[in-house]
Amino acid sequence: xxxxxxxxxxxxxxxxxxxxxxxxxxxxxxxxxxxxxxxxxxxxxxxxxxxxxxxxxxxxxxxxxxxxxxxxxxxxxxxxxxxxxxxxxxxxxxxxxxxxxxxxxxxxxxxxxxxxxxxxxxxxxxxxxxxxxxxxxxxxxxxxxxxxxxx
Numbered sequence: 001x002x003x004x005x006x007x008x009x010x011x012x013x014x015x016x017x018x019x020x021x022x023x024x025x026x027x028x029x030x031x032x033x034x035x036x037x038x039x040x041x042x043x044x045x046x047x048x049x050x051x052x053x054x055x056x057x058x059x060x061x062x063x064x065x066x067x068x069x070x071x072x073x074x075x076x077x078x079x080x081x082x083x084x085x086x087x088x089x090x091x092x093x094x095x096x097x098x099x100x101x102x103x104x105x106x107x108x109x110x111x112x113x114x115x116x117x118x119x120x121x122x123x124x125x126x127x128x129x130x131x132x133x134x135x136x137x138x139x140x141x142x143x144x145x146x147x148x149x150x151x
Contacts, residue, residue: 004145005135010112013139014105022097024149025068035087036145037100042085044107047134048114049121051084061121062127064080070126071137082124090112111138 005008017037024033033040045051057065069075083089095103116131123129129137 003136003139004115005112005139007112008138012110013142013146016089016151017101017105017108017142020101020149020151022148023101024151026148027127027150029148030088031148033149034095034097034100035093036149037097037104038091038093038095039081039085039087039103039149040142040145041100042091044083044104044111046084046123047120047138048113050109050113051121051150053082053084053122053124055122055127055129056082056124058128062125064096066126066129066133070140075140077125077148108142 014078020033020037026032026036042051046053055062085091087093093100111134114131118131119128120131120134123137124133126133126137
């Protein structure tokens with residue numbers, strides 16, 4: 001089962017992001033480290049409702065997808081992302097590597113400190129989720145991309 005996003009796992013993720021190098025080569029995928037940081041920040045912004053998501057699944061398909069991809073299966077390598085979070089589509093990057101890293105760390109800290117009754121934004125595939133579900137998804141997503149760069 002994927003880990004939850006708590007103080008310990010947030011600290012671990014933050015340390016791993018601190019170890020990410022600007023010139024790191026991905027083990028898979030098309031993003032460079034700066035694009036990956038912006039992509040991960042966009043996912044956190046989507047969780048907070050700051051980037052609206054175009055919902056792509058019906059409620060019952062979303063509940064099955066949530067169960068499969070958040071609870072059971074690892075993220076597939078080279079899987080497509082929502083256009084809202086794609087650095088080659090709608091997501092525009094205007095900051096440096098270090099600025100993107102700091103922005104991501106700030107949003108990750110914010111997510112870790114968000115209370116369970118916060119009303120999160122909609123996810124394009126998994127639809128409405130609570131703090132626990134978003135936390136698991138965020139942890140799993142960030143871990144996936146850190147592993148993408150060998151961190």
